[in-house]
Amino acid sequence: MARPGALVKNGTMLRFIYVIFINLFRIPYMMRKMRYYADHPERFSEERRYALARRVANMIRRTAVVRTISSGTENLPEEGGYLLYPNHQGKYDVLGIMLTHDKPLTFIIDDKRSHGMLVSEFTDLVQGGRIKLQDLKQTLQLFRERATAVAEGQRCIIFPEGVYTPDKGNSLNSFKPGSFKLARMSKAPIVPVVLKDSYKPFNSAVFGPVRTYVRYLTPISYEEYADKNTTQIAEMVRARISDGLAEMGVS
Numbered sequence: 001m002a003r004p005g006a007l008v009k010n011g012t013m014l015r016f017i018y019v020i021f022i023n024l025f026r027i028p029y030m031m032r033k034m035r036y037y038a039d040h041p042e043r044f045s046e047e048r049r050y051a052l053a054r055r056v057a058n059m060i061r062r063t064a065v066v067r068t069i070s071s072g073t074e075n076l077p078e079e080g081g082y083l084l085y086p087n088h089q090g091k092y093d094v095l096g097i098m099l100t101h102d103k104p105l106t107f108i109i110d111d112k113r114s115h116g117m118l119v120s121e122f123t124d125l126v127q128g129g130r131i132k133l134q135d136l137k138q139t140l141q142l143f144r145e146r147a148t149a150v151a152e153g154q155r156c157i158i159f160p161e162g163v164y165t166p167d168k169g170n171s172l173n174s175f176k177p178g179s180f181k182l183a184r185m186s187k188a189p190i191v192p193v194v195l196k197d198s199y200k201p202f203n204s205a206v207f208g209p210v211r212t213y214v215r216y217l218t219p220i221s222y223e224e225y226a227d228k229n230t231t232q233i234a235e236m237v238r239a240r241i242s243d244g245l246a247e248m249g250v251s
Contacts, residue, residue, distance in 0.1 A: 016091070016202045019063045020117075030056055031121050038124035050104035053125050056118075057095040065209045066092070066201050070100035072216035076191065081150040082219065083183050086193035087172055087241050088159040090203030092212060093195055097157060100214045107157035108146065133162065139178075147185035157193075158182060160234060166203065170196055170250045175238045177230035184230065189219040192237050194244035215244055 020027065037044045037052055061068065076082075084105070086093060094107050104126070111130040114123050123130065129146055132138045150156055160175040183190050196213040200206045217240055225233050 013202075014205075014207055015064050019060055022063050023059065026059065027118065030059070031118065034121035034125045038121065038127075041127070046104045049125050049127075050098075053122060054098055056122065057099050060095060061099060064201050066212060067209070068096045068099055068212045068214060070214045070216070073100065073102075075216045075218050076101070076103075077189055077219055080188070081153045081186070082155055082189040082191050083150060083186065084155065084157045084191045084193050084216075085160050085179070085183075085237050085241075086157065086195050087245075088161040088164040089168070089170070089195050089197075089199035090164050090201070092201040092203075093159070093164075093198050094157060096195065096198050096212050096214050097193065101155075103155060105155050105157060108142070108159075110163050113163070129156075140181075143182045143185055147182055150182075150186040150188045156182075160237065164199075164203065169199055169204075170245060172238060172242055172245070175234040177234045180230040180233040180237070183222075183225070183233065187222040187226075189221050190225065190233075190237060191219045192217040192240045192244070194241050194248065196245060196248050196250060213248060215248065217241070217244055 023030075034052065034056065037049050041049070084097065084101075086097065094109075098105055106126045106128050107123075108129040108131050109119075109123055111132045114120060114128070114130045122128075129142050131142055146154070146156055158179055160179040161173045162176050162179070165173060180190075194213070194215040194217065196215070197210065198212045198214075200210040200212065220236070220240075225236070228236070
């Protein structure tokens with residue numbers, strides 16, 4: 001938890017800047033290594049690339065003085081591909097999930113946010129998908145490709161709130177029904193994921209040690225949502241995440 005008086009006015013980027021500064025001598029090496037691994041998937045297995053991604057994520061976590069606590073990992077399907085649908089709070093969300101998820105994961109990210117330092121290399125390292133939110137044709141093509149990959153065993157994170165909004169904390173925005181077209185196309189299990197306090201590391205003015213929480217809920221099988229439209233699926237997943245937040249003390 002952050003120490004009393006740890007709120008820093010206009011300091012939402014302080015922790016991120018601190019992480020960059022402390023790792024200044026490591027970052028060029030890690031960027032080159034991630035780029036090399038990403039450009040040569042024939043040499044580096046998915047497991048090796050994911051291990052490197054988690055190493056980078058853990059470096060960031062430790063430097064930022066973040067402790068991430070997970071629960072519900074026993075709910076994760078043991079076999080086959082599935083889709084993780086978490087609430088979206090900030091820059092740390094993907095890192096927190098990957099650090100608590102042992103099997104290789106990838107994710108879908110807003111194209112506009114995917115080209116920054118470290119983010120671009122990290123995205124390519126795990127073969128993340130870049131989505132152009134205003135380009136329906138590109139979105140559908142990406143969903144078709146990911147649906148095939150998930151049906152063949154890939155595990156993928158997609159944020160149904162779309163981009164995160166500043167200062168929302170642990171509150172939920174509406175879930176975009178279109179994001180659940182990917183689930184219907186892949187016919188894969190949906191794993192709702194509850195993120196709590198994930199905004200604190202890099203999207204708040206909290207400075208000092210923080211804890212974040214990742215809770216994996218019971219998967220929703222294709223049979224459970226097959227007869228529902230995407231709006232109904234969105235409402236169902238949002239309700240489960242909302243209930244999960246309430247059980248974790250978020251009103």
